[in-house]
Amino acid sequence: MRHVRKLIFIALTTTALTACGPPLPPSKPLSELTPQESAGHTVYVAHCARCHYANTDRSLHGPGLQALYKQKYLPSGAPANDERVTAVILRGRNMMPAFGDSLSDQQLENLLAYLHTL
Numbered sequence: 842m843r844h845v846r847k848l849i850f851i852a853l854t855t856t857a858l859t860a861c862g863p864p865l866p867p868s869k870p871l872s873e874l875t876p877q878e879s880a881g882h883t884v885y886v887a888h889c890a891r892c893h894y895a896n897t898d899r900s901l902h903g904p905g906l907q908a909l910y911k912q913k914y915l916p917s918g919a920p921a922n923d924e925r926v927t928a929v930i931l932r933g934r935n936m937m938p939a940f941g942d943s944l945s946d947q948q949l950e951n952l953l954a955y956l957h958t959l
């Protein structure tokens with residue numbers, strides 16, 4: 842299993858390299874998420890996945906979110922920190938809808954914890 846994962850990783854890395862620029866740092870595997878991160882993944886699937894890929898920086902309707910916090914800047918050029926990401930989630934941005942009314946504080950916290958694993 843380990844071996845297979847390693848091969849997949851190499852294949853993905855090679856694809857990323859030939860596509861453009863250096864590969865993104867890998868995300869934490871779903872099987873290793875803490876309970877909070879896992880709860881955040883559920884929120885992500887319910888509210889964000891229809892517009893954002895989590896496993897690439899390629900766009901769907903919005904930018905892919907892999908390595909969101911591992912890079913210095915968000916796609917918009919704003920600093921990649923919780924304050925900024927929270928503001929985007931709660932208030933929306935251009936074509937992205939606001940989630941201020943649909944997420945509880947706990948769901949938001951869980952979601953941020955998950956986004957940090959990407």
Ligand code: HEC
Nearest residue numbers: 888889892902903904915916917919929934935936937940
């Ligand atoms: C209907 C589609 C849609 C949904 C649903 C959506 N987004 Fe977005 N998101 C977008 C678009 C489009 C952008 C690009 C906005 C812009 O900068 O013009 C974006 C941008 C972002 C950004 C980058 C902001 C920046 O400053 O560069 C983050 C982070 C983000 N979304 C997170 C989320 C999260 C987390 C969720 C789930 C709660 C979510 N989005 C749900 C469409 C969506």
